[in-house]
Amino acid sequence: MRALKVLTGFSLFILLLMPLTTLKAQDASKADPEHYKVEVDNDKVRILRISYGPGEESVMHSHPEGVAVFLTDHKAKMKTGDGESFEMDGNKGDVMWLEKSKHQPSNIGDKPFELIQIELKDNRNVPGYKSLHLFELPEGVTEKQISDHLKEMNQALSEEGYHNTGYHLYKLPGQNTENYQYFLEGVWPDAATYNKAHNSEKWKKTAEKGREMIEKIRAKELYLKATKVE
Structure with a gap:
């Protein structure tokens, strides 16, 4: 079984900072339905199928915490909500834990990439x-x-x-x-x-x-x- 992928260096530093940014960007599936398709949505999770062609870029959007499962090799650039950016690449089958984030991804590779993102829903909210x-x-x-x-x-x-x-x-x-x-x-x-x-x-x-x-x-x-x- 493939273990969770561990990022190193600057990429890890930026991902750790993401939860501290102000998350006011729009939901991914509404902001960019061309690249983000909802496959499952219930009271526990939402599952997105994400696909980018070579050179394609999204708009700034947000995600709750969850897990990403990469279906292809990938090479991407990520702009974060605080104005930083970094590059990341990986292999088909990589599994990654994702904190709550606001970002704008783009495919900087010469091949399409696809992944599944499982967004967790917070069921512990206290009724108002x-x-x-x-x-x-x-x-x-x-x-x-x-x-x-x-x-x-x-x-x-x-x-x-x-x-x-x-x-x-x-x-x-x-x-x-x-x-x-x-x-x-x-x-x-x-x-x-x-x-x-x-x-x-x-x-x-x-x-x-x-x-x-x-x-x-x-x-x-x-x-x-x-x-x-x-």
């Missing part, structure tokens, strides 16, 4: 906005009914493009509270996303299916909205 519900099970409503309905709503949110949002149901230990049996948490990046998501057609259509059940819960629930303190 939450909706909080404490309630007892209303008469005629079961735990499974609520759980199934929340799964449908979360699926609708995902299909509308609102990833890392949605609802989570918890059952409270009896000794901790005498008034409420369940805690329902809605998780959102911010209040604006919360409002947009609740106005999306797919979410409203799905929510309507459980409207009667939710109204029974709301009749006696303790409902709060909370914003993260920075």
